[in-house]
Amino acid sequence: MTTICIDCRYIGRRYSGIAEVLRGLIDLMPLRAPDLDFLLLRNPAHPGPLSAAANVSEVVVPQAANGPASMWWLPRLIDMAAIDLFHAPSNIMPARLTVPCVTTVHDIMWLTHPDWCRTGLRGTVDRLFYGHGIRRALRSADAIVAVSEATARDIVMHEPSAAPRVHIARSGVASRFRPVAPDWPALAALGLHPDRRFVLTTGQYAPYKNHEGAIAGFATAFRDRSDVDLVIVQRAGPGVRRLHRLAAELGIADRVHLLSAVSEDVLLSLYSAASAFLHPSLYEGFGNPVAEAMACGCPVITSNVSAMPEVAGGAARLVDPRDPADIAHALVAVVDDSRTAADLRRAGLARAAELSWESAATTMIGIYRQTVSR
Structure with missing residues (x-):
């Protein structure tokens, strides 16, 4: 053998x-x-x-x-x-x-x-x-x-x-990533509530993940609105302090939730409950979170560079990760237009099934x- x-x-x-x-x-x-x-x-x-x-x-x-x-x-x-x-x-x-x-x-x-x-x-x-x-x-x-x-x-x-x-x-993408009924008591313990929409970003804190770009794009889209939050799930580290400072400088500190690593059950609830998944990474070998979010029926906005377009396979809104205005335009289009969001959900589920x-x-x-x- x-x-x-x-x-x-x-x-x-x-x-x-x-x-x-x-x-x-x-x-x-x-x-x-x-x-x-x-x-x-x-x-x-x-x-x-x-x-x-x-x-x-x-x-x-x-x-x-x-x-x-x-x-x-x-x-x-x-x-x-x-x-x-x-x-x-x-x-x-x-x-x-x-x-x-x-x-x-x-x-x-x-x-x-x-x-x-x-x-x-x-x-x-x-x-x-x-x-x-x-x-x-x-x-x-x-x-x-x-x-x-x-x-x-x-x-x-x-x-x-x-x-x-x-x-x-x-x-x-593993079959355990799927749409679920959100566990709102668990999400409420993290400061989230079913009457408020949120945009989700995940990934370790590293420069290529471009979490600063996610905050800047979110602020450009929703700075003057109080009905949408941004949730970033990342492993705790010094980057958390930098992101807190940036959110405060942009006037959205009270609407940015920076969470450390969560359980997989909670992550599935976050993917399933989010109005959009934002992944403005500068570079990925593959980009697991993009596939995971699509498999959970979450509308995806991701970068138009590196492996992201290949993974998304036409089932996501692609943006310039270095342009907060481009990110903001896509966020508003997905969060505020139920038809656009529904189209991305359907396309994302179909694409995830191919991976x-x-x-x-x-x-x-x-x-x-x-x-x-x-």
């Missing part, structure tokens, strides 16, 4: 886009390829096994997936003697591998726009670390998997020699087989 080792340590207690991709794949691939054995590297923070499939075994590896030990000494952390192929799913390719390697590259921002990822001293360290690991993947991985056509184009433009090794396995993890899993299995056979 051929053994495929997949590093699943991004699946822990905290949600992330990479964890979502891994979850979508490992839920299906062992069932679709019973002739393959899968060895999953598990984060000790994950409560219990990752899979119950008969052709899956797991080993707990306490070191971080994207940490120095994994980058330079992974063969010392795990026994690779029985492994036929290693899948590095989080942008970087570990060094000193003795087997073929498939690397999923979600985006190459650390090479092209490192200032959009993280700033300050930590940003400098991360730029060197991730830049090193991504460059190794582009030069040396036996196969490179891009999660969107946009990422594939960026990879080839940056490193033309990688072109023959680039494959596209477009990410999907299938079945397709991604089938494509990935084919990449594994092709890489091993070579």
Whole structure:
């Protein structure tokens, strides 16, 4: 039997886009390829096994997936003697591998726009670390998997020699993202009420997410109105203070709700209750929140750059993320026009149904087989 080792340590207690991709794949691939054995590297923070499939075994590896030990000494952390192929799913390719390697590259921002990822001293360290690991993947991985056509184009433009090794396995959206009846008591505990409409934005605080642009666009659209709020769900960090200051400067501080990470049930309620989902990101490898919001029946407004138009597939209003007036025009059109909102809901649900993890899993299995056979 051929053994495929997949590093699943991004699946822990905290949600992330990479964890979502891994979850979508490992839920299906062992069932679709019973002739393959899968060895999953598990984060000790994950409560219990990752899979119950008969052709899956797991080993707990306490070191971080994207940490120095994994980058330079992974063969010392795990026994690779029985492994036929290693899948590095989080942008970087570990060094000193003795087997073929498939690397999923979600985006190459650390090479092209490192200032959009993280700033300050930590940003400098991360730029060197991730830049090193991504460059190794582009030069040396036996196969490179891009999660969107946009990422594939960026990879080839940056490193033309990688072109023959680039494959596209477009990410999907899980079935648990669906329209639900909003849990208004839970939303009320966050300061939201059913008699007030709100625009929703989600994502970690990072420059490329452009949360400042979301606030500026919202203020341009609704500064003089008191009937619409803005809800931003993000992991807590220093960016919260900056966003609070910006909202105060723009005169909308009392209508901007900055929430830390919420439970998935609450997130589904937010997607389902929002009048619009605003995602004015400057860059995405795929853009999971866009797909999630569409799957929940929320009208989507997103950027006209990077992977967002590809993910939206004609089912969202596209805007210039750097132009608050353009964002505001789209917000007013969607929030105040019930027909426009209804059209976007229908189109979004249809588009989300096309973003299938079945397709991604089938494509990935084919990449594994092709890489091993070579």
